[in-house]
Amino acid sequence: MQLKRLVAIAVIAVSFYACKEDYPEEKVLKQELAEKVEKEKILEFGFNLSDYIVKRDTIKNGDSFGEILERNKLDYPKIYQIAEKAKDTFDIRRLQIGKPYTLLCSKDSLELPTCFIYQQSLEDYVVINFKDSIHAYTSKKPIKYVEKTATGIIESSISETIEEMGLSQVLVNKLADDIYAWTIDFRRLQKGDRFKVIYTDKYIDDTLYAGVHDVKASYFEHNGDSLYAFQFETDSIKGIKDYFSETAKNLRRAFLKAPVQYSRISSRYNLKRRIAYYGYKVRPHKGTDFAAAVGTPIMATANGTVVESTRRGGNGKYVKIRHNATYSTQYLHMSRRAVKKGQFVKQGDIIGYVGMTGNTGGPHVCYRFWKNGRQVDPFREKLPEAEPISESLKARYLDFIKPIKERLDNIYFIEAEPKTKENTITEDPIS
Numbered sequence: 488m489q490l491k492r493l494v495a496i497a498v499i500a501v502s503f504y505a506c507k508e509d510y511p512e513e514k515v516l517k518q519e520l521a522e523k524v525e526k527e528k529i530l531e532f533g534f535n536l537s538d539y540i541v542k543r544d545t546i547k548n549g550d551s552f553g554e555i556l557e558r559n560k561l562d563y564p565k566i567y568q569i570a571e572k573a574k575d576t577f578d579i580r581r582l583q584i585g586k587p588y589t590l591l592c593s594k595d596s597l598e599l600p601t602c603f604i605y606q607q608s609l610e611d612y613v614v615i616n617f618k619d620s621i622h623a624y625t626s627k628k629p630i631k632y633v634e635k636t637a638t639g640i641i642e643s644s645i646s647e648t649i650e651e652m653g654l655s656q657v658l659v660n661k662l663a664d665d666i667y668a669w670t671i672d673f674r675r676l677q678k679g680d681r682f683k684v685i686y687t688d689k690y691i692d693d694t695l696y697a698g699v700h701d702v703k704a705s706y707f708e709h710n711g712d713s714l715y716a717f718q719f720e721t722d723s724i725k726g727i728k729d730y731f732s733e734t735a736k737n738l739r740r741a742f743l744k745a746p747v748q749y750s751r752i753s754s755r756y757n758l759k760r761r762i763a764y765y766g767y768k769v770r771p772h773k774g775t776d777f778a779a780a781v782g783t784p785i786m787a788t789a790n791g792t793v794v795e796s797t798r799r800g801g802n803g804k805y806v807k808i809r810h811n812a813t814y815s816t817q818y819l820h821m822s823r824r825a826v827k828k829g830q831f832v833k834q835g836d837i838i839g840y841v842g843m844t845g846n847t848g849g850p851h852v853c854y855r856f857w858k859n860g861r862q863v864d865p866f867r868e869k870l871p872e873a874e875p876i877s878e879s880l881k882a883r884y885l886d887f888i889k890p891i892k893e894r895l896d897n898i899y900f901i902e903a904e905p906k907t908k909e910n911t912i913t914e915d916p917i918s
Contacts, residue, residue: 531692532589532604532612533626539591540598546586552579552603559590559600569603569617576623577605577613609691631690632700638900641680645673657699658686660749666702666716666730668744669870671709682707683898685891704891715895717888721880729873733892735881739873741810742865743788743834745777746818746854747841753778753851756864773862774819774853781850783841785818787832788854796828802853803845806838819853820845 529536542559556566570579582588582605591602601618610630615623637658639648649659662684663673682705689700707714715733720726730738754776791810795817798804804821822842832838843850856865876884 532614532628534591534602536591538594539601540594542590542592542600544588544590546582546584546588548584550582550584552582555588555590556600556603559592560597561600565617569615569621572617572621573615573623576625577615609695609697628691629693630697631693632687633690634685634687634703636683636685636894636898638683638898639681640900641676641682642678645676645682655699658684658702661686661699661702662705662707664744664748666705666738667707667714669740670714670738671707676709680707680709681900683895683900685895704888704895706895715892717884717891719876719884719887721874721876729876731876731884731888733888735876735884737873737875741789741871741873742814742816743786746785746788746816746852747777747779747783748786750777750779750783752776753849756866774817774855775865776851776853778849778851779841781822781840781842783850784837785821785839785841785852787834787836787838788816789814789834791816791832793826793828793830793832793838796824796826796830798844801846803847804839804842805845808832808838813859815857817855817857819855820847820851 544555552570553563553566556569557563573579587606589604589606590600591604592598592600601616603615603617605613605615607613610627611625612628613623613625615621637652637654639645639652641648645659645662646656649656659673662682663671667673684705685703687700687703689697691697702716702718704715704717706716716730716738717733718728718730720728732738752775754772756773756775758771758773785806787808789808789810791808793806794809794815795805795807802819804824805817805819806821806824806826807815807817809815818839820842821839821844824839826832826836826838841850841852847853854865855862856868857863858868
């Protein structure tokens with residue numbers, strides 16, 4: 488009898504402690520519930536948006552920081568207090584029309600704003616938080632770079648090939664303007680020319696595509712030549728990068744090929760040009776016209792000192808740069824100049840913006856090129872190459888490109904199937 492009693496007590500004790508433990512089904516249920524709660528979090532700008540009523544809009548004409556908050560039921564003394572506290576971090580008078588902003592409001596019947604977030608760009612934003620104490624700060628959205636590879640075979644033009652592949656035309660511009668500008672004429676590509684490229688795409692907040700970030704390496708077969716290009720940093724302090732061949736030859740010239748990006752040549756250097764308006768008399772054109780929209784940035788094509796920044800006659804607003812004892816360049820018909828006489832500029836610096844000042848029938852920049860005091864056609868000149876890679880860096884460069892070249896060589900062209908994004912692109916997240 489005593490034994491039966493002990494067994495019964497033991498059974499009750501085991502049952503009691505078993506009740507303290509979760510059954511497997513309960514554990515799964517709790518885990519699913521926790522995951523559901525986690526999924527319901529909507530994180531952006533460092534806040535869980537699920538905790539707020541979120542109001543999004545863009546800055547309209549006539550909007551000010553004060554008017555936006557006043558429209559959302561905040562009183563003026565509070566707005567003034569917020570503006571005073573925030574002014575050391577962000578000047579609230581600099582809100583730009585069209586820029587997006589977000590208000591995080593209390594989750595109650597009043598829906599009073601507790602935080603103002605202003606997006607200066609896709610990446611950068613300003614937070615003015617006044618939920619408890621008032622504080623302001625600037626921050627960036629998380630950025631992810633995804634390394635990808637692509638191959639293409641030219642049928643008519645590289646632009647059409649890239650478009651068929653579902654890729655950004657920015658990739659064309661990087662290949663044509665940044666890498667092969669002086670080694671391949673992309674207007675004269677031949678059917679059957681082909682290329683491989685290793686590049687990185689940029690994503691903001693993991694999902695928002697922000698375009699092609701950079702090209703790491705490329706290979707182009709054109710006119711029977713195999714042309715490799717590898718990006719290499721030659722100055723880590725200044726962050727200077729260039730593209731070099733597999734033998735460490737710099738692919739760039741001392742001058743950019745064009746003073747504007749994404750443009751076309753509308754009129755070439757021509758000493759025998761005749762114009763109907765002037766009775767078909769010979770009126771030499773000693774420049775190269777690059778058609779572009781008004782306001783397009785104009786870049787210095789090489790390092791140099793600004794010797795003229797003025798407006799005169801048919802030239803309109805223009806800038807002239809002396810690069811050295813041999814070369815000078817001039818940029819005509821600007822809508823606005825961005826540099827002053829005596830200023831030193833570097834290759835790629837913005838010196839003005841495309842316009843229609845002076846004698847011009849449409850928006851463009853007339854690019855003039857002097858050699859030893861005489862205007863010449865830069866496309867017919869053998870221009871100096873950019874700085875070669877130093878001997879001290881050459882061995883490091885050759886070691887650096889060895890695995891990249893091997894990777895390029897092991898990317899195979901797909902010739903039998905139609906070109907699509909699926910069969911011509913591979914990707915690999917790198918951050």
